[in-house]
Amino acid sequence: DSGVTQTPKHLITATGQRVTLRCSPRSGDLSVYWYQQSLDQGLQFLIQYYNGEERAKGNILERFSAQQFPDLHSELNLSSLELGDSALYFCASTKGQGENSPLHFGNGTRLTVT
Amino acid sequence: GIQVEQSPPDLILQEGANSTLRCNFSDSVNNLQWFHQNPWGQLINLFYIPSGTKQNGRLSATTVATERYSLLYISSSQTTDSGVYFCAVRLYTGGFKTIFGAGTRLFVKA
Numbered sequence: 001d002s003g004v005t006q007t008p009k010h011l012i013t014a015t016g017q018r019v020t021l022r023c024s025p026r027s028g029d030l031s032v033y034w035y036q037q038s039l040d041q042g043l044q045f046l047i048q049y050y051n052g053e054e055r056a057k058g059n060i061l062e063r064f065s066a067q068q069f070p071d072l073h074s075e076l077n078l079s080s081l082e083l084g085d086s087a088l089y090f091c092a093s094t095k096g097q098g099e100n101s102p103l104h105f106g107n108g109t110r111l112t113v114t
Numbered sequence: 115g116i117q118v119e120q121s122p123p124d125l126i127l128q129e130g131a132n133s134t135l136r137c138n139f140s141d142s143v144n145n146l147q148w149f150h151q152n153p154w155g156q157l158i159n160l161f162y163i164p165s166g167t168k169q170n171g172r173l174s175a176t177t178v179a180t181e182r183y184s185l186l187y188i189s190s191s192q193t194t195d196s197g198v199y200f201c202a203v204r205l206y207t208g209g210f211k212t213i214f215g216a217g218t219r220l221f222v223k224a
Contacts, residue, residue, distance in 0.1 A: 045213070104159060105157040
């Protein structure tokens with residue numbers, strides 16, 4: 001168990017809808033990262049938050065947004081969903097901003113858009 | 115941007131065999147991790163290894179940062195080793211980003 005908690009585990013929704021994925025980092029970790037893994041593809045970095053502030057941005061679509069709350073949990077909001085958004089979404093956390101500490105991943109949320 | 119290349123892309127082993135997976139990266143990095151993604155999709159942290167050599171049971175890893183590569187050794191492979199092995203590098207590009215390689219898909223036959 002990595003200590004990173006993601007909910008829900010599975011999500012099935014229709015095109016055009018909006019969903020929210022939730023992540024609680026490991027105790028003591030201040031940074032949260034979001035990754036997307038599409039079918040048979042690698043992990044694409046979406047965004048990082050450190051202690052409530054956005055720190056780094058990757059290939060995140062404008063239809064997607066995220067935030068980190070004062071209790072350090074994070075939410076990833078996906079809107080106007082398309083079939084191609086079906087993927088496994090991972091959250092990870094590190095102690096600091098990540099320069100010298102390992103990433104620990106949650107078990108992911110599997111999103112299916114029909 | 116940085117390129118992270120893993121080889122081989124696919125590997126089939128007979129149970130009990132040994133193997134070496136390679137990760138090459140094109141630029142200096144702050145740190146490097148190896149992950150195993152099991153058939154259920156979980157990402158397991160194997161090694162955090164910016165440089166040097168580490169061992170954990172049947173697995174060991176070596177990173178030579180000056181030559182920009184890392185190796186993951188699997189000895190006496192078991193069917194439970196099947197899955198995808200990812201190398202991930204961390205570097206600063208206007209923020210610390212972790213970039214993953216495409217992975218090595220391993221299947222261990224009983």
